[in-house]
Structures are given as structure tokens and as C-alpha cells.
Amino acid sequence: MTSSSETTPVTAAILVIGDEILSGRTKDKNIGYIAEYLTNIGIDLREVRVVSDIQDEIVQALNALRARFTYVFTTGGIGPTHDDITADAVAAAFGVSIDHDPRAIAMLSERFPPDQLNEARLRMARIPAGADLIANSVSKAPGFNIGNVYVMAGVPSIMQAMLDVVAPTLRTGVRMLSDTVRAGLREGDIGTALAEVAKAHPEVSIGSYPFFSEAGPDTNIVVRSRDPEKLAVAMAAVQAMIDSERARLAV
Template sequence: MAAAAQGPVTAAVLVIGDEILSGRTKDKNIGYIADYLTAIGIDLREVRVVPDVEEEIVAAVNALRARYDYLFTTGGIGPTHDDITADSVAKAFGVGIGEDPRAIAMLLERIRPEDLNEARRRMARIPHGAELIANPVSKAPGFRIGNVIVMAGVPAIMQAMLDEVAPTLSTGRRMLSATIRADAKEGDIAAPLKAIADAHPDVSIGSYPFSEDGRFNTNIVVRSRDAARLEAVRAAVAEMVARLHAAS
């Protein structure tokens, strides 16, 4: 990684595409990016989905890049007329855009010169001043400008691009977690769990109900960047669960 930050490093994801909002395409990138960033010490704080509308993409890019350390976008950098992410990001930054000879060279690693038609050349249009993100899958690059990382929407390509860019990112201390199975309904543990949460405001505690063999159950997840604090609260939650079962 590029550097370790003193405090949390934050990020947002902007998913671009009418096909996501219509339900025609089911997003498979958000969960992957969330897991990936958590593992390397970046907190994903917000996710937005916007249509293929320039003004909405521009507004979202400018809002999110100002609010978080990194903004990751997925979708809209292909060869078709509705792939307008690159133009929209250029407009958000107030810079020009044009065919990048570096991107053309990447495309020619996979495409014969005679097959590099106008549609495919659209994938080489990069905002001025952006760095390219290599794409080992299909060669058409993503790019990074400022703190905005623009990636493809196809999951396999997005994942490859994320691997390429990850070593350049600043990261914070990793978020640690522990899971305690309550063997109880969420309503049964709500009050004592709130008491623990109130006593330990520096540690995140969440309850997640699930169904198993037709019966409701709950997992309690404790999160902290401090291993000692994590263990202290995990032990408190486990003790609370044991008391509830002993009293039932």
C-alpha cells in the first residue's frame, strides 16, 4: 500500500448505469468492493447508484469526492453511446478529454489495428491528466484522476482493476470483528445489548437476525480497530448471552 494513515481512510462507491436501476443487471460489485476495502483498511461509508445521465453523474462525483478520501466508480466506460462516465468525470473536474495514446496502445495489445473502429476507440478517451489503470482481462483501461478511481462494471474486469490500483492507496488500521451467536431472538437481547453499547461507545456493536431451521436467531457482531477493546466487548456480549440463557 502507498502509506498508512493515522486516522480512518474513507471511501464511497458510485455505481453508474440505467441497467442497475431497472433491475435488468444485478450488481455484483458493491459487496466485493466493500469486503476488499475493509480487508486493506479503508472504510466504505456510502454507496450511490445513478443513471446514465451526465448531470447526475457529475453531481454525484463532485459530492462524493469532496466527502471521502476515495471515490470508486463502476460502469459506463465501454464502447457504446450510453457509456458516458469518462466524459462526466472530466466535466466534474473541469478538464478536457480525448483519445489517450497510452490507452490506444493498450487496446492494440488485444485488438488488430483494422478492428479498432470508432466504437472501440471510445474506450481510449481519457480525461486530461488522469492516470491509467491497467486491465489485464480485456485491455481497455480504467483511470484515476484526483481521488476518483474509475473502473469497469463487468465484475471480472472491475476486480482486476481494483487489484491494480490497490497498492497505490493509502490505508488505515484494519477494522477487526468478532461474531457471537446469541441463540435468541433479536428482541430478547435488544435491551441488554444497548446497555453494553452505551457503556462502550468507541466500539461498534450490531445485531443481525437470521432464520435457521424455521426458527429466528441473531448474530451479534462487534467491531473495533483496537484488539484489546474488541476482546473486552466481545467478552461482555458473550457473558450477557450466557446470563440470558441461564435465566431462561
């Protein structure tokens, strides 16, 4: 990985492709994994979109995202069936041809003998012209990278293996740090005071997340910053606010 300065954040988007996600038949397990992975290596995930298996919609979404963010990661739609059209859509988005790639065929041949490398499986070897392959240690069918777009499988275990291959090649920024404090108060009790703390620390991200515990409604407050000193100062302000509000409400 190569690091950039804090003033030039590295950004990313995820494009999830597949009717099965939109219909609810398949529950996505990739977004959270990728988001946490990118955060841990200093890449800011800024947007996630989910699109159906319609080529024009994939092309439109992909072109919009790749123009706005440093990287775009797609998941889904690179299998052996007729509705796996991601590779064709990516080729269309970049205006390049697509065909069976000898490198991809060689990868598939490591798993499938010649008599099993049928037309359906060979669909997974169709790669846009000019793309680099992403190795797949799980099932051998590769993903690929073209421009700032990384095309990966939708099956979580395969996607994760591909992401491990991709990560060392990415430009990264300063890692986002975070700290959490449990308020012991309802979100509505601290909303106004928390807003004042956030206003006083504009370079730090402060979020509140209500939940229910055995004791009743409660709130976690999460403070995020790339600067450890600013994080510590903001956390101290949040804790002081919590102590003050607890004392006020206890009267």
C-alpha cells in the same frame, strides 16, 4: 500501500453508474466485493450511490462524494456504446477536456488489430486530461484515476483486476477487526440488554443481525474495532449478556 494513523481514518465511497442496475436487468456484484476488499486493507467504506446514465446526475454525485471522502471508486459506463458516458462525466466534474489518449490506444492495440479498432472501441480510449490509466489485464480497455477518483469497469472480473492494480497505490488505515457470536436468541429478546452493552463500549461497533435457522429465529452479534483489546473486552461483555439473557428466559 501507505499506512495512516488510527486517528485519521481513510474513507471511501462507491458510485455505481448505469441504468441497467437501477432497472434490475443487471444485478450488482461489485459493491460487496469492493466493500470487503477495502475493509481488509484498512479503508472505511462510508457510502454507496447508484445513478443513471445521465451526465448531470453523475457529475453532481461524483462532486459530492469526492469532496467528502478520501477516495471514490466508480464502476460502470466506460464501454464502447453511446450510453457509456462515465469518462465524459468525470471530465466535466473536474473541469478538464477529454480526448483519445495515445496510451489507452496502445493498450487497446494489444488486443485488437488495426482493422478492428473501430470508432466504438476507440471510445474506450477517451480519457480526461491529466488522468493516469488503470491497466486492465482482462480486456485491455483501461480504467483511469484522476484526483481521488478511480474509474473502473462494471464487469466484475475486469473491475476486480483493476482494483488489484489500484490497491497498492492507496493510503490505508488500521485494519478493522471483527468477531461474531451466535446468540441463540431472538433479536427482540436481547435488544434492550445489547443496547446497554453498546452504551458501555462506545468506541466499539456492535451490531445485531437476525436470521432464521432450522431451530427457529436466531441472532448473530458482530463486534468491530481497530483495537484488539477493546474488541476482546466488548466480546466478553456481549457473551456475558447472552448467558444472562438465556438464563433469564429459561426460568
